[in-house]
Amino acid sequence: MRTPSAGCELRIRATPKSRRDSVEVDSGTVRVHVRAAPEDGNANEAITELLAAKLGIPRRRLELIRGAKSRAKTFWVEGMTANEVITRLSQ
16 A cells, blocks of 8 residues: 555656657646557556656656556656656656
8 A cells, every 4th residue: 555655646648659758747747758669568668767767766666557558657656756756857
Protein backbone atom coordinates (compact mmCIF):
# COMPACT_ATOMS: atom_id res chain seq x y z
CA MET A 1 0.00 0.00 0.00
CA ARG A 2 1.30 3.42 -0.92
CA THR A 3 1.03 6.49 1.28
CA PRO A 4 0.95 10.03 -0.11
CA SER A 5 4.08 10.99 1.84
CA ALA A 6 5.99 8.15 0.16
CA GLY A 7 5.60 9.57 -3.33
CA CYS A 8 3.11 10.74 -5.93
CA GLU A 9 1.36 9.73 -9.12
CA LEU A 10 2.54 11.26 -12.37
CA ARG A 11 0.13 11.18 -15.31
CA ILE A 12 1.68 11.64 -18.73
CA ARG A 13 0.69 11.63 -22.38
CA ALA A 14 3.15 9.53 -24.38
CA THR A 15 4.11 9.99 -28.02
CA PRO A 16 6.23 7.10 -29.32
CA LYS A 17 8.15 7.17 -32.63
CA SER A 18 8.91 10.89 -32.27
CA ARG A 19 11.79 12.68 -33.92
CA ARG A 20 13.44 13.33 -30.57
CA ASP A 21 13.25 12.37 -26.91
CA SER A 22 11.77 15.18 -24.82
CA VAL A 23 9.54 16.06 -21.89
CA GLU A 24 7.17 19.04 -22.09
CA VAL A 25 5.09 20.50 -19.27
CA ASP A 26 2.26 22.79 -20.33
CA SER A 27 -0.44 23.94 -17.91
CA GLY A 28 0.09 20.88 -15.73
CA THR A 29 0.00 18.45 -18.65
CA VAL A 30 3.14 16.35 -19.03
CA ARG A 31 3.89 15.14 -22.55
CA VAL A 32 6.73 12.70 -23.15
CA HIS A 33 8.07 12.13 -26.66
CA VAL A 34 10.38 9.19 -27.33
CA ARG A 35 11.98 7.81 -30.50
CA ALA A 36 11.33 4.21 -29.48
CA ALA A 37 8.51 2.29 -31.15
CA PRO A 38 5.64 0.97 -29.02
CA GLU A 39 6.66 -2.65 -29.58
CA ASP A 40 7.64 -5.19 -26.90
CA GLY A 41 7.62 -2.47 -24.21
CA ASN A 42 10.42 -0.49 -25.88
CA ALA A 43 8.58 2.83 -25.65
CA ASN A 44 7.68 2.24 -21.99
CA GLU A 45 11.34 1.53 -21.19
CA ALA A 46 12.45 4.65 -23.05
CA ILE A 47 9.86 6.77 -21.24
CA THR A 48 10.94 5.39 -17.86
CA GLU A 49 14.61 6.10 -18.61
CA LEU A 50 13.87 9.62 -19.87
CA LEU A 51 11.70 10.51 -16.86
CA ALA A 52 14.29 9.13 -14.41
CA ALA A 53 17.02 11.19 -16.07
CA LYS A 54 14.92 14.39 -16.05
CA LEU A 55 13.93 13.84 -12.41
CA GLY A 56 17.49 12.94 -11.36
CA ILE A 57 16.42 9.70 -9.69
CA PRO A 58 17.20 6.01 -10.26
CA ARG A 59 14.82 4.08 -12.53
CA ARG A 60 13.85 1.80 -9.65
CA ARG A 61 12.02 4.77 -8.04
CA LEU A 62 9.62 4.96 -11.03
CA GLU A 63 6.89 2.40 -11.54
CA LEU A 64 4.41 2.27 -14.41
CA ILE A 65 1.12 1.57 -12.63
CA ARG A 66 -1.42 2.19 -15.43
CA GLY A 67 -1.40 2.46 -19.20
CA ALA A 68 1.21 -0.05 -20.33
CA LYS A 69 -0.52 -0.30 -23.72
CA SER A 70 -2.00 3.20 -23.83
CA ARG A 71 -0.70 6.67 -24.64
CA ALA A 72 -2.14 7.89 -21.32
CA LYS A 73 0.15 6.50 -18.62
CA THR A 74 0.42 6.82 -14.86
CA PHE A 75 3.70 6.39 -13.01
CA TRP A 76 4.34 6.17 -9.29
CA VAL A 77 7.29 8.38 -8.33
CA GLU A 78 8.76 7.23 -5.04
CA GLY A 79 10.06 9.79 -2.57
CA MET A 80 8.95 12.99 -4.34
CA THR A 81 5.97 15.31 -4.07
CA ALA A 82 3.93 16.34 -7.10
CA ASN A 83 5.34 19.89 -6.89
CA GLU A 84 8.92 18.59 -6.90
CA VAL A 85 8.19 16.39 -9.91
CA ILE A 86 6.61 19.20 -11.96
CA THR A 87 9.41 21.61 -11.02
CA ARG A 88 12.14 19.19 -12.12
CA LEU A 89 10.37 18.24 -15.34
CA SER A 90 9.86 21.91 -16.21
CA GLN A 91 13.58 22.68 -16.08
